[in-house]
Amino acid sequence: MFARAALASILLASVAAAQISIPLGKKPPQIERPIHPIEEWGPHWAEACGDSTDWDKPAPPVRIHGNTYLVGTCGISSILVTGDEGHVLIDAGTEKGADLIANNIKELGFKLRDIKYLLISHEHLDHVGGAARMQQLTGATLVTSQAAERVLNSGGASADDPQAGMHKPFPAANVGRTVGDGSEVRFGNLLLTAMLTPGHTSGATSWRWESCDGGVCRTMVYADSLTPISRDDYKFSDHPEYLAAYRASIAKIADSRCEILLTPHPSASNMKERMTGKLPLFDLDGCKNYAAERTKQLDERLAKEAGSSPSQGDGEGNHPEDGGGVK
Numbered sequence: 001m002f003a004r005a006a007l008a009s010i011l012l013a014s015v016a017a018a019q020i021s022i023p024l025g026k027k028p029p030q031i032e033r034p035i036h037p038i039e040e041w042g043p044h045w046a047e048a049c050g051d052s053t054d055w056d057k058p059a060p061p062v063r064i065h066g067n068t069y070l071v072g073t074c075g076i077s078s079i080l081v082t083g084d085e086g087h088v089l090i091d092a093g094t095e096k097g098a099d100l101i102a103n104n105i106k107e108l109g110f111k112l113r114d115i116k117y118l119l120i121s122h123e124h125l126d127h128v129g130g131a132a133r134m135q136q137l138t139g140a141t142l143v144t145s146q147a148a149e150r151v152l153n154s155g156g157a158s159a160d161d162p163q164a165g166m167h168k169p170f171p172a173a174n175v176g177r178t179v180g181d182g183s184e185v186r187f188g189n190l191l192l193t194a195m196l197t198p199g200h201t202s203g204a205t206s207w208r209w210e211s212c213d214g215g216v217c218r219t220m221v222y223a224d225s226l227t228p229i230s231r232d233d234y235k236f237s238d239h240p241e242y243l244a245a246y247r248a249s250i251a252k253i254a255d256s257r258c259e260i261l262l263t264p265h266p267s268a269s270n271m272k273e274r275m276t277g278k279l280p281l282f283d284l285d286g287c288k289n290y291a292a293e294r295t296k297q298l299d300e301r302l303a304k305e306a307g308s309s310p311s312q313g314d315g316e317g318n319h320p321e322d323g324g325g326v327k
Contacts, residue, residue, distance in 0.1 A: 098130025148203025
């Protein structure tokens with residue numbers, strides 16, 4: 001009996017030792033590192049681009065916050081928002097730039113065919129010239145405002161575009177859905193809200209969504225260009241209804257919830273400085289300051305129009321914005 005009790009004690013001690021030694025011998029769980037975090041890849045982006053605003057100069061992809069990535073070029077933004085049932089891409093760059101954007105998405109480890117929706121900011125070739133190519137690569141549904149639909153489907157500028165006639169056509173795409181002000185693009189865990197912001201073009205649209213990194217959620221706003229650039233014979237003051245809508249668009253951006261501002265041209269929102277810590281990325285006044293600058297530009301433009309003849313225009317029609325022709 002004593003021998004059996006001693007044996008049982010030995011066995012229990014062995015089991016207890018095994019129970020203790022197994023977990024101690026395991027490696028601690030590995031925490032997955034973010035892909036291309038801004039702290040590391042923001043400086044890489046700045047080094048690659050410098051002061052270049054070239055539409056088609058390659059730039060590395062950067063994770064801005066949570067599930068939001070900058071995947072465009074040095075001069076043109078394209079924004080990837082990833083979800084559990086697929087992804088959204090905002091803007092497709094130029095016809096050439098679309099492949100650069102696609103390469104960046106693949107570099108991040110995401111599949112092109114998982115992009116379910118392609119949204120746009122405004123209907124100029126530097127932002128949507130690559131839409132047809134991106135649709136071909138992804139099979140995504142193209143989403144635009146009603147005013148931009150015909151432009152995307154035809155590749156030709158709308159007659160009411162202040163820059164109509166300045167730029168060559170681009171490959172026609174296939175719009176699958178149109179949105180109005182406040183419309184939502186919702187699927188899986190993603191929800192993006194459209195804000196119609198005519199001004200730079202009649203079909204311009206800004207977008208807002210929440211992006212979370214763990215328990216830290218930020219309101220992202222991709223605010224359209226809203227700059228008063230036009231051909232030389234165009235006067236905004238000759239189109240009072242358009243001008244009123246333009247001012248309302250600027251006010252809409254100023255009033256929007258906004259914690260991290262993004263724009264169709266990275267330089268328009270100082271992305272190089274913000275991705276390298278020289279300026280804050282998170283800024284509750286980002287949209288307000290952006291809107292104030294656009295109001296100043298528009299007021300200056302109208303003052304020029306008041307003091308010039310139609311043939312003189314504003315002198316800006318042939319000057320590229322942010323190094324690239326249209327914005």
